[in-house]
Amino acid sequence: MYATAFLDLPALTTAGGTVQLPGSKSISNRVLLLAALSEGTTTIDDLLDSDDTRVMLAALRDIGCAVEPGAQPHSVRITGLGTHAPRSPARLFLGNAGTAMRPLTAALALLGGEFELFGVARMHERPIGDLVDALRQLGCRIDYLGNEGYPPLRIAHAQGVPALALQAPIRVRGDVSSQFLTALLMALPLVATQQDVHIEVQGELISKPYIAITLQLLARFGIEVAHENWQRFTIPAGSRYRSPGSIHVEADASSASYFIALGAIAASAEGQNGIKIMGLGLDSIQGDIRFVEAARAMGAQVTGGPNWLQVQRGRWPLQALELDCNHIPDAAMTLAVMALYAEGTTTLRNIASWRVKETDRLAAMATELRKLGAQVEEGADFLRITAPARAADWRAASIHTYDDHRVAMCFALAAFNPARLPVRIEDPKCVAKTFPDYFETLFSVVQTAPQHIPVICIDGPTASGKGTVAARLAQRLGYHFLDSGAMYRITALAALRSGLAIDAAHEAQIAALAQSLPVRFEGERILLGDEDVSSAIRTEEAGMNASRVSALPAVRQALVALQHGFRRVPGLVADGRDMGTVIFPDARLKVFLTASVAERAERRHKQLISKGFNANMQDLRADLEARDARDSTRSVAPLQPAQDALVLDNSHLTIEQTVEQVWVWWQERQPFALGAQG
Numbered sequence: 001m002y003a004t005a006f007l008d009l010p011a012l013t014t015a016g017g018t019v020q021l022p023g024s025k026s027i028s029n030r031v032l033l034l035a036a037l038s039e040g041t042t043t044i045d046d047l048l049d050s051d052d053t054r055v056m057l058a059a060l061r062d063i064g065c066a067v068e069p070g071a072q073p074h075s076v077r078i079t080g081l082g083t084h085a086p087r088s089p090a091r092l093f094l095g096n097a098g099t100a101m102r103p104l105t106a107a108l109a110l111l112g113g114e115f116e117l118f119g120v121a122r123m124h125e126r127p128i129g130d131l132v133d134a135l136r137q138l139g140c141r142i143d144y145l146g147n148e149g150y151p152p153l154r155i156a157h158a159q160g161v162p163a164l165a166l167q168a169p170i171r172v173r174g175d176v177s178s179q180f181l182t183a184l185l186m187a188l189p190l191v192a193t194q195q196d197v198h199i200e201v202q203g204e205l206i207s208k209p210y211i212a213i214t215l216q217l218l219a220r221f222g223i224e225v226a227h228e229n230w231q232r233f234t235i236p237a238g239s240r241y242r243s244p245g246s247i248h249v250e251a252d253a254s255s256a257s258y259f260i261a262l263g264a265i266a267a268s269a270e271g272q273n274g275i276k277i278m279g280l281g282l283d284s285i286q287g288d289i290r291f292v293e294a295a296r297a298m299g300a301q302v303t304g305g306p307n308w309l310q311v312q313r314g315r316w317p318l319q320a321l322e323l324d325c326n327h328i329p330d331a332a333m334t335l336a337v338m339a340l341y342a343e344g345t346t347t348l349r350n351i352a353s354w355r356v357k358e359t360d361r362l363a364a365m366a367t368e369l370r371k372l373g374a375q376v377e378e379g380a381d382f383l384r385i386t387a388p389a390r391a392a393d394w395r396a397a398s399i400h401t402y403d404d405h406r407v408a409m410c411f412a413l414a415a416f417n418p419a420r421l422p423v424r425i426e427d428p429k430c431v432a433k434t435f436p437d438y439f440e441t442l443f444s445v446v447q448t449a450p451q452h453i454p455v456i457c458i459d460g461p462t463a464s465g466k467g468t469v470a471a472r473l474a475q476r477l478g479y480h481f482l483d484s485g486a487m488y489r490i491t492a493l494a495a496l497r498s499g500l501a502i503d504a505a506h507e508a509q510i511a512a513l514a515q516s517l518p519v520r521f522e523g524e525r526i527l528l529g530d531e532d533v534s535s536a537i538r539t540e541e542a543g544m545n546a547s548r549v550s551a552l553p554a555v556r557q558a559l560v561a562l563q564h565g566f567r568r569v570p571g572l573v574a575d576g577r578d579m580g581t582v583i584f585p586d587a588r589l590k591v592f593l594t595a596s597v598a599e600r601a602e603r604r605h606k607q608l609i610s611k612g613f614n615a616n617m618q619d620l621r622a623d624l625e626a627r628d629a630r631d632s633t634r635s636v637a638p639l640q641p642a643q644d645a646l647v648l649d650n651s652h653l654t655i656e657q658t659v660e661q662v663w664v665w666w667q668e669r670q671p672f673a674l675g676a677q678g
């Protein structure tokens with residue numbers, strides 16, 4: 001997951017490959033609760049691991065369910081409450097998960113005990129009044145702890161569940177969120193022992209396909225609910241939850257919408273057939289699979305089998321769409337971004353529920369689409385979007401994401417804009433609600449020309465702090481990191497291990513060895529094959545050997561391709577001695593970091609002493625002077641600032657101050673309009 005303040009996506013051009021998507025949030029949280037309400041143990045495979053399911057799992061543990069990891073990576077084993085009462089009192093934190101807050105409120109109210117249910121600030125602005133009204137009708141005692149009609153709330157059944165009025169149909173409004181009805185449908189089987197229990201929906205039921213998911217999963221747990229036209233539901237007398245033993249979670253259809261859109265928008269990478277999505281097929285039980293129809297109407301070519309979808313660009317540019325999106329409220333946000341690539345004006349109707357989700361999504365989408373240059377009309381329950389007329393009308397925007405995973409995920413697709421502008425996604429970690437590895441997954445199937453991928457070069461002499469500064473910048477930007485000095489150190493290590501002396505006589509052999517070095521950077525660790533060589537290459541001796549190896553032109557040449565390979569989406573910070581001059585001459589920012597010999601000798605001295613090595617200041621100074629002289633006079637790529645490099649003498653700066661200066665220089669070079677915070 002990218003936990004950076006923002007993530008800058010470079011202009012992207014093509015896409016191709018296969019993605020395996022994480023489990024459905026709607027299925028995961030339903031199945032978790034149903035397993036918790038059943039007797040015995042249920043194994044759940046391919047469960048989603050995200051913020052929304054974590055809060056559900058934590059709540060289930062708190063009320064006394066046993067949760068254990070299953071045999072497979074994404075499987076868990078839940079031992080349900082069965083006939084046991086839930087552990088209480090309990091305070092349950094439910095984040096911003098509607099699929100946890102609403103169903104748990106209903107289930108816990110009917111199980112008995114005292115509970116406080118609360119969430120993040122936005123959860124306390126998301127309505128729950130219609131559900132509480134329905135439960136109060138039954139006789140439940142539920143108090144609001146903050147604002148009337150919103151969480152946090154208290155279920156006050158410490159003395160047990162009061163006598164419930166089960167005779168009359170339970171009325172619930174269906175026009176604000178279908179989750180209220182889902183909550184009742186999952187809770188009422190607990191009390192429909194002696195008699196049928198009826199639910200009547202008041203007002204138009206929105207998001208109906210989510211009710212279909214609820215009914216399908218109830219059936220898997222032994223409860224067959226009948227309904228008349230989605231208005232009247234009957235839970236049969238004698239209902240009792242029975243675990244199916246094991247159950248599998250399909251991949252998330254709403255998450256699939258971003259990759260279906262990707263296949264429709266991006267030209268296919270060479271040798272690929274667009275995007276293949278694994279984990280769900282056209283027969284999915286999730287309503288958002290119908291996003292496929294909308295995407296096809298706009299131009300996508302989609303085929304599918306039992307557990308896969310294949311998407312390719314069809315009509316291009318896309319074609320505008322006019323659609324009632326009530327049945328696909330979540331995936332419809334993706335259509336709004338597809339509209340940026342469509343001819344004509346796209347209208348998404350009947351989406352008033354967007355206003356009470358993770359944020360006011362109608363306002364958020366309108367604001368952010370406009371930042372990119374689109375014309376948008378925002379109605380009470382609709383959005384009308386016209387794409388920027390020409391490439392030149394697109395704007396480089398910093399997309400505010402309102403702690404809404406879907407805003408972050410769908411706007412990433414704006415990186416395919418014809419103006420080849422980068423797109424900044426603020427607070428990318430908000431995707432953790434349903435798809436923590438969204439950006440990693442996206443990056444695994446998108447490509448762009450190397451010139452679009454930003455590179456920051458930090459060159460400079462030994463002990464200038466360039467390695468630390470580059471690593472910190474890379475981390476802060478979410479970019480890849482190349483410690484090119486390590487390449488030479490590793491080459492020297494590998495050469496000596498192969499019995500090759502580091503001199504001109506062995507140049508060709510060492511170059512051949514360098515060409516195929518299996519080197520990887522994993523966070524702080526540097527791996528040669530499977531061996532962690534981080535410490536072995538950090539000794540003074542290894543440094544001297546690296547300097548010698550780097551003076552051999554054929555070896556430098558061999559390492560060029562290896563280093564170019566680190567230039568990958570979303571960007572690269574490279575440190576070394578010739579990053580800006582030789583390896584990445586087109587880098588967007590080149591910094592030459594230096595400090596006085598005295599200061600650098602002092603830093604190196606401190607570093608060695610802290611690692612428990614013996615060190616003598618005079619020797620260190622002499623060594624540094626010798627290395628500086630050798631590095632700056634060597635025939636190939638001598639150590640000197642690139643002509644367009646910014647020179648930073650950090651003799652009197654801390655590492656933090658140095659990082660800050662480079663950060664400021666980098667930000668100044670970004671095209672995003674200042675103050676463009678939504």
Ligand SMILES: O=C(O)C1=C[C@@H](OP(=O)(O)O)[C@@H](O)[C@H](O)C1
Binds near residue numbers: 177
């Ligand atoms: O029941 C569900 O799993 C959901 C129902 C929908 O909410 P509404 O019924 O509030 O539209 C949807 O937006 C949400 O992401 C998940």
Ligand SMILES: C=C(OP(=O)(O)O)C(=O)O
Binds near residue numbers: 096099330357358434
């Ligand atoms: C509306 C959403 O979430 P929730 O389940 O919290 O309602 C969503 O995931 O888009």
